[in-house]
Amino acid sequence: QVSVHQQVNPYKLVETELANLYVEIKQEVITSKHELREIAEYYFDGKGKGFRPMLVMLASKALNFHKTEEEKLLNSQRRVAMIAEMIHTASLIHDDVIDESYIRRGKSSVNNIWKERKAILAGNYLLSVASMALSRIGNKDVVKVLSQTLEDLVRGEFMQLGSKEDENERFKHYFTKTFKKTASLMANSCKALVDDILDFTSCDNVMGKPTAADLSLGLATAPVLFASQEFPELHSMIMRRFRQEGDVERARELVAKSDGVSHTRLMAEQHCKEAVRLLQTLKSSESRRAMECIAYLVLNRQN
Numbered sequence: 001q002v003s004v005h006q007q008v009n010p011y012k013l014v015e016t017e018l019a020n021l022y023v024e025i026k027q028e029v030i031t032s033k034h035e036l037r038e039i040a041e042y043y044f045d046g047k048g049k050g051f052r053p054m055l056v057m058l059a060s061k062a063l064n065f066h067k068t069e070e071e072k073l074l075n076s077q078r079r080v081a082m083i084a085e086m087i088h089t090a091s092l093i094h095d096d097v098i099d100e101s102y103i104r105r106g107k108s109s110v111n112n113i114w115k116e117r118k119a120i121l122a123g124n125y126l127l128s129v130a131s132m133a134l135s136r137i138g139n140k141d142v143v144k145v146l147s148q149t150l151e152d153l154v155r156g157e158f159m160q161l162g163s164k165e166d167e168n169e170r171f172k173h174y175f176t177k178t179f180k181k182t183a184s185l186m187a188n189s190c191k192a193l194v195d196d197i198l199d200f201t202s203c204d205n206v207m208g209k210p211t212a213a214d215l216s217l218g219l220a221t222a223p224v225l226f227a228s229q230e231f232p233e234l235h236s237m238i239m240r241r242f243r244q245e246g247d248v249e250r251a252r253e254l255v256a257k258s259d260g261v262s263h264t265r266l267m268a269e270q271h272c273k274e275a276v277r278l279l280q281t282l283k284s285s286e287s288r289r290a291m292e293c294i295a296y297l298v299l300n301r302q303n
């Protein structure tokens, strides 16, 4: 457990680097096509949480300290943080097309303003810019690791389009999907589990994006999977991806009646504890402490 006097604000530790990151990203997306540039820059307005680059920076600093007793970020590490944010943004632009979602980060989504075709192209454009930046780092291992996250993102998203017939395989499917879709890019599976709770317990305004959305998208996330152990009538709804009239409402009711949300929380807590345990293998530094705090922050996040 992280005690109160050890609490650090993780964003504070990388504040300057994070602010500079968005300036650098905008320099990268320079293109002669004015509109393409406008779309590609749209989410780099400093309003996003910058959670992934923040994690990359803290992990880099903690590792630097572990090796050299100095935390200062290397240029290549800043580039990796920037590429992670670009890949993430590209995937969100495509995600909102797939999910037909019209709000992101409290503003109109790209597909809402510029429509699907341009949204797809702008996402692809951001990926191409990220690939150029990646090649310039000139490290084969880094190229391999980040290319793997691209594959995982696509595979995770693809897995989500299917349902598992076998009830016992559903949790495994859910975990692999969640790892690929979310944790692979930020190595923090806990955040995704909490996101699936918030879809049931939060509201659009707080989240800056639509909530109560997963069921309508046909998705059986952890709260539903746990609830189905108490209310077996959910199994057939899961298999037909909540498509029948009244399914979404009935499933929400059953999840609310069940211990699905609290079970999911417990599972997220176990993941956090494991993450903190693994962090303890690094030499103690301010950045390591910040990452320990993040594990608990994501559990209690409201948006």
Ligand code: FPP
Pocket: 087, 090, 091, 092, 094, 095, 096, 098, 099, 101, 123, 127, 150, 153, 154, 157, 181, 182, 209
């Ligand atoms: C958000 O999930 C979506 C992702 C984390 C990944 C989306 C990946 C793709 C669309 C594959 C294409 C990948 C690239 C690199 C272009 P969500 O819909 O559950 O969350 P939300 O509530 O934020 O929309």
Ligand code: MG
Pocket: 095, 096, 099, 101
């Ligand atoms: Mg979505």
Ligand code: MG
Pocket: 095, 098, 099
């Ligand atoms: Mg989605």
